[in-house]
Amino acid sequence: QVQLRESGPGLVKPSQTLSLTCTVSGASISSGGHYWSWIRQYPGMGLEWIGYIYYSGNTYYNPSLKGRITFSVDTSNNQFSLKLSSVTAADTAVYYCARMVSFGGAPPYFDFWGQGTLVTVSS
Amino acid sequence: IQMTQSPSSLSASVGDRVTITCRASQTIRNYLNWFQQTPGKAPKVLIYAASSLHDGVPSRFSGSGSGTDFSLTISSLQPEDFGTYYCQQTFSAYTFGQGTKLEIK
DSSP states (O other): OOEEEEESOSEEOTTSOEEEEEEEESSOTTOTTEEEEEEEEOTTOOEEEEEEEOTTSOEEEOTTTTTTEEEEEETTTTEEEEEEOSOOGGGOEEEEEEEEEOOTTOOOEEEEEOOOEEEEEOO | OOEEEEOSEEEEOTTOOEEEEEEESSOOTTOEEEEEEOTTSOOEEEEETTTEEOTTOOTTEEEEEETTEEEEEESSOOGGGOEEEEEEEOSSSOEEOOOEEEEEO
16 A cells, blocks of 8 residues: 655744655555645645656646745655745645646646654744 | 536435536536545545546445536435545646535434
8 A cells, every 4th residue: 555654844834945845655655647745725725736756857846836835855755755844834734745646648646645744944 | 717516505304315516607618527535534535537437436326417517426325424525626726626525414
């Protein structure tokens, strides 16, 4: 069974950088057709896709966050990571990592999610 | 691309047929997924590519539509179907609908 688990600080100060890591088990992060994603959910329940990274290092970021996001992948440890810079209180959310599936040009979808981790931006 | 779901909430009885709709602000072909989320849990995919049932999802769930208009139908509501349902487009700069909260009467 594929499992994803987010880890990182639960509290970040304004203007600092939020850093999270997702550890994948039960699947290889290097497998083709799978894209490793971050999604966040605000306290009011709205969901926002942040972006994804492929094992090769190719990325696709949400244009609304571009410039503040950096993704990286560590295939040797089967992990991928998110860095979000210059955070404000508006970045307070539950952050999920998820696996996105897309084979042969078929519409992509998210089939496995982590449990989520709450990150609060506050001084 | 903006995704608009309706209704925002609904209450239905066990055994009822329930339909939730989702409209995209521009065509997204069949790049539309449906998720169910229960309190404290991550969303779970139900339907992908507008009408394909994900592995392990009960057959009472079905999806239809293409272009800009889509729907999710639960043919016979069960107690475990409570929660919030979201549509999501993966055509471009992926976005979610605002959610439909389903309560069981």
